Amino acid sequence: MEKCKKIKKDIVICMKKLFIIILNIFIVFQMISCKGIEFENQKIAKAEELSKGEAMIFVAEEKNKYENRFGKEIWDLKSGDGKLYFREYIVSITKSFVEKLMVLKLTASDLNIVLSSSDEEKLISASNEYYNSLSYDDIEFINCSTEDVYNAFKDYHIARLVVDSLSKKASTELSISEAKVIKVQYMVFDDKETADKITEQLKAKGANFAYFAKTRSLDTEIEMIIKRGDELSTRFPELFYMSTGQSSGVLQFKNKYYIFKCIDDYLEDETEDRRLEVLKVMKNNEFEENFKKYQEQYVIKSNSAYWKNIDLKDGLKCEINKFEDIYYNYFPKTIK
Numbered sequence: 001m002e003k004c005k006k007i008k009k010d011i012v013i014c015m016k017k018l019f020i021i022i023l024n025i026f027i028v029f030q031m032i033s034c035k036g037i038e039f040e041n042q043k044i045a046k047a048e049e050l051s052k053g054e055a056m057i058f059v060a061e062e063k064n065k066y067e068n069r070f071g072k073e074i075w076d077l078k079s080g081d082g083k084l085y086f087r088e089y090i091v092s093i094t095k096s097f098v099e100k101l102m103v104l105k106l107t108a109s110d111l112n113i114v115l116s117s118s119d120e121e122k123l124i125s126a127s128n129e130y131y132n133s134l135s136y137d138d139i140e141f142i143n144c145s146t147e148d149v150y151n152a153f154k155d156y157h158i159a160r161l162v163v164d165s166l167s168k169k170a171s172t173e174l175s176i177s178e179a180k181v182i183k184v185q186y187m188v189f190d191d192k193e194t195a196d197k198i199t200e201q202l203k204a205k206g207a208n209f210a211y212f213a214k215t216r217s218l219d220t221e222i223e224m225i226i227k228r229g230d231e232l233s234t235r236f237p238e239l240f241y242m243s244t245g246q247s248s249g250v251l252q253f254k255n256k257y258y259i260f261k262c263i264d265d266y267l268e269d270e271t272e273d274r275r276l277e278v279l280k281v282m283k284n285n286e287f288e289e290n291f292k293k294y295q296e297q298y299v300i301k302s303n304s305a306y307w308k309n310i311d312l313k314d315g316l317k318c319e320i321n322k323f324e325d326i327y328y329n330y331f332p333k334t335i336k
Contacts, residue, residue: 047102047298052306053148054155057323059094060142063312064321066090075313087312095307099300104159107294113161115154122330127153130326141315156327163283166290170282179275180228180240183264185209187217188256195250195257202247202259209247209261218256223263227274236260 066074066086075087084092115123127150134142144152189195198212213222226232228240235253242248242262251258 047106047300049302049304050098050102050155051148051151052304053142053144054152055094055098055304055306056142056310057144057149057152058097059091059310059312060138060315060318060320061323062090062094062097063315064319067319068321072316090312091307091310095302099302101155101159102300102302103294103298104162105155106298106300107162107166107291108158110294111162111165113158113165115158119157123150123153123157126326126330130322133322133326134320135318137315137317138320141318142320152323153327156323157331160331163287167283167287170279170286174275174279174282176271176275177240178228179271179278181267181270181274182226182240182242182262183267184224184226184239185213185222185261185263186219186224186258187213187222188219188258189216190218190256192250192252192257195259199247199250199259225267225270227270229278 075085077086078084079086079089127146130153131146131149187198198216201207202209202212210222226239233240236251236258238248239260239262242265244262244265246262248260251260
């Protein structure tokens with residue numbers, strides 16, 4: 001009898017402990033669903049979920065980028081790994097974008113980034129312009145308010161300010177010489193003896209480099225553009241130290257022998273394009289490196305139920321694709 005009582009008592013105690021454990025788990029899940037985040041190593045981030053209307057703006061814009069390029073039939077096709085339909089895949093990558101946006105907003109707080117009054121005015125104007133451009137079909141699919149549109153522009157702008165803040169060093173380190181683009185004529189030979197002979201002939205008064213290239217080179221092309229940092233520039237770095245009109249000696253790469261003549265030692269427009277291209281890569285690399293610690297600190301997963309109910313085929317008549325155009329009209333790109 002006593003043994004039975006002890007067993008019952010033990011069961012009651014176990015039940016109480018189990019109840020406390022279940023209650024604690026329930027509280028944690030409630031916190032996650034309310035905050036829209038997951039926790040790692042007891043790091044807690046105060047992150048609010050985006051409203052469905054704001055999230056749907058990004059969903060619609062991404063949907064229409066793909067539709068404009070590949071047509072509406074894409075949503076019945078499966079993605080590369082065959083696990084998801086493209087309509088499911090695009091929703092998933094937009095969800096990932098929204099989660100990164102939430103991290104960037106938290107990072108902005110850490111960096112003490114605040115909007116200026118001028119920014120606020122521009123964001124209001126941009127959001128009004130966007131909302132007023134929505135068609136009936138756009139609104140029916142997105143189902144957003146003016147506040148949702150404003151928040152979308154605001155969050156996007158804050159994210160951009162964070163990116164600029166975490167990549168500002170790159171723009172001060174890139175010089176024109178590091179992005180220089182030049183134009184050369186060239187010829188290529190199988191043996192050094194022939195290349196040396198042509199080099200001597202080019203020293204004669206009136207010798208025409210282009211003529212020798214056209215008549216003696218193994219390659220039918222005789223001109224090329226070379227960008228600092230591309231494959232050819234790493235093979236032949238000395239080319240960037242030649243002046244316009246200057247010829248090189250014989251340069252070897254593997255079993256081929258080359259002679260170059262600089263036609264233009266600084267293509268201004270092409271160099272500026274190259275500088276912006278290189279700067280974009282540098283800024284992106286710097287941002288990703290500096291952003292790592294914030295991604296590790298704030299491990300965020302959106303838990304909003306609306307993600308499961310988004311079907312891009314419901315919005316086939318939704319065609320809005322103006323968000324970035326409108327945004328950059330008010331906030332021009334600042335890579336310089």
